[in-house]
Amino acid sequence: MLEFAILGLLHESPMHGYELRKELAAKLGSIRAAISYGSLYPTLRRLQSAGYITEAGETPPTTPEVPVLTSKRGRVVYKITAEGKERFADLIAQAGPETYDDAGFGIHFAFFARTDQATRLRILEGRRRKVEERRESMRDVLARAGERLDAYTLELQRHGLDACEREVRWLEELIVNERSGRAPEPRSAGSGTAETSPHVQDERP
Amino acid sequence: MLEFAILGLLHESPMHGYELRKELAAKLGSIRAAISYGSLYPTLRRLQSAGYITEAGETPPTTPEVPVLTSKRGRVVYKITAEGKERFADLIAQAGPETYDDAGFGIHFAFFARTDQATRLRILEGRRRKVEERRESMRDVLARAGERLDAYTLELQRHGLDACEREVRWLEELIVNERSGRAPEPRSAGSGTAETSPHVQDERP
DNA sequence: GAGACGATGTATCGGCGCGATACATCGAAG
DNA sequence: CTTCGATGTATCGCGCCGATACATCGTCTC
Numbered sequence: 075m076l077e078f079a080i081l082g083l084l085h086e087s088p089m090h091g092y093e094l095r096k097e098l099a100a101k102l103g104s105i106r107a108a109i110s111y112g113s114l115y116p117t118l119r120r121l122q123s124a125g126y127i128t129e130a131g132e133t134p135p136t137t138p139e140v141p142v143l144t145s146k147r148g149r150v151v152y153k154i155t156a157e158g159k160e161r162f163a164d165l166i167a168q169a170g171p172e173t174y175d176d177a178g179f180g181i182h183f184a185f186f187a188r189t190d191q192a193t194r195l196r197i198l199e200g201r202r203r204k205v206e207e208r209r210e211s212m213r214d215v216l217a218r219a220g221e222r223l224d225a226y227t228l229e230l231q232r233h234g235l236d237a238c239e240r241e242v243r244w245l246e247e248l249i250v251n252e253r254s255g256r257a258p259e260p261r262s263a264g265s266g267t268a269e270t271s272p273h274v275q276d277e278r279p
Numbered sequence: 280m281l282e283f284a285i286l287g288l289l290h291e292s293p294m295h296g297y298e299l300r301k302e303l304a305a306k307l308g309s310i311r312a313a314i315s316y317g318s319l320y321p322t323l324r325r326l327q328s329a330g331y332i333t334e335a336g337e338t339p340p341t342t343p344e345v346p347v348l349t350s351k352r353g354r355v356v357y358k359i360t361a362e363g364k365e366r367f368a369d370l371i372a373q374a375g376p377e378t379y380d381d382a383g384f385g386i387h388f389a390f391f392a393r394t395d396q397a398t399r400l401r402i403l404e405g406r407r408r409k410v411e412e413r414r415e416s417m418r419d420v421l422a423r424a425g426e427r428l429d430a431y432t433l434e435l436q437r438h439g440l441d442a443c444e445r446e447v448r449w450l451e452e453l454i455v456n457e458r459s460g461r462a463p464e465p466r467s468a469g470s471g472t473a474e475t476s477p478h479v480q481d482e483r484p
Numbered sequence: 485g486a487g488a489c490g491a492t493g494t495a496t497c498g499g500c501g502c503g504a505t506a507c508a509t510c511g512a513a514g
Numbered sequence: 515c516t517t518c519g520a521t522g523t524a525t526c527g528c529g530c531c532g533a534t535a536c537a538t539c540g541t542c543t544c
Contacts, residue, residue: 092493101432103416104439113530186431212308226391227306229463233449234309244438258434297522318501
């Protein structure tokens with residue numbers, strides 16, 4: 075899963091580890107906590123030895139024209155390779171059942187702008203099915219377990235059930251939009267100055 | 280985390296692995312997927328060698344009075360020990376920051392009926408603080424990142440923000456109730472036949 | 485100009501939990 | 515009679531996490 079996220083981010087521009095962590099936190103802040111270094115660096119190493127990413131020369135923001143060999147600062151910038159782009163496309167195409175759990179879905183959704191419409195629909199529907207199953211299971215528990223579970227556990231189930239119902243509705247909205255070929259509607263979001271045009275770039279640019 | 284859940288379940292009655300998995304799935308279905316055997320059995324072994332649980336003789340449901348030595352069926356029933364109960368109480372008392380993330384909070388909440396009111400309040404408030412932080416972070420992203428993030432990522436943030444706001448409201452309700460000494464209100468839940476009295480047993484019975 | 489401090493940055497370690505898999509028994513259905 | 519699904523225990527490799535260490539940079543303060 076992390077592999078997918080890193081490839082997706084490096085697909086847009088080269089970055090070093092710290093930057094990846096911050097970008098990922100911003101992009102997935104809604105889904106999961108910031109990624110741990112204990113995951114990040116081993117994954118980077120793995121990706122590099124697999125040939126999906128390579129080190130790019132240090133490019134300090136302001137310093138011009140000075141190609142610092144063995145840069146005074148040990149900051150390692152990575153960029154994606156052709157194999158890496160291929161791998162990323164493969165991971166999108168293979169999107170299967172493991173893509174429908176909380177973590178997997180969130181990460182894939184975050185990169186929907188680089189995913190073709192057919193796969194987007196497949197993932198949305200798979201996710202919906204999974205959430206519906208969980209919802210039904212919780213309805214069962216609530217309906218026939220009133221005497222077995224204590225008040226707090228019941229309250230937890232109620233809250234969870236509510237969240238499931240909301241997510242299903244959200245997914246259904248997205249699916250309808252997707253079927254009609256539209257990107258998510260730019261509904262009101264905090265301040266309104268920013269340009270909110272869909273600008274969906276499909277698959278490979 | 281799993282350790283806590285297992286001790287909590289065995290606190291109520293002895294069980295074997297399969298049963299633990301099912302009970303846990305019912306109790307935590309809203310929070311996380313069913314627990315994996317690859318986690319369950321190693322944890323049981325760990326708990327046993329730590330002295331927190333012990334094997335209890337096989338007790339097949341219908342067979343009466345026949346203490347089957349080396350039972351024909353390899354089903355291992357565990358029960359909690361005195362040290363285990365102590366350990367469980369310690370884990371509740373120590374409830375710290377790691378209790379405020381998604382998984383930790385859900386599991387602790389599920390055993391609130393065995394948690395004293397002061398700790399309940401502490402956990403609820405810690406959780407609220409954490410969710411509020413996440414909410415603020417997402418509001419920032421949404422407010423000032425309209426041009427940097429694509430439409431799908433924005434939609435993900437919006438949905439996540441909504442979920443955070445709802446959870447904060449839910450937690451606030453619970454905190455108010457908790458402060459006034461009430462258990463969660465038995466609001467409408469599916470069918471209404473079951474007795475929904477609070478019946479909160481505090482700490483050690 | 486010396487020292488303190490927080491942000492930036494890379495790296496490793498032990499341990500937990502997951503998914504896949506294997507294997508064995510039991511009851512019921514065909 | 516056999517086949518199939520539910521029940522049940524167990525292991526293996528690996529991804530990811532939290533804690534921790536360490537080093538440099540810019541800035542603020544005395």
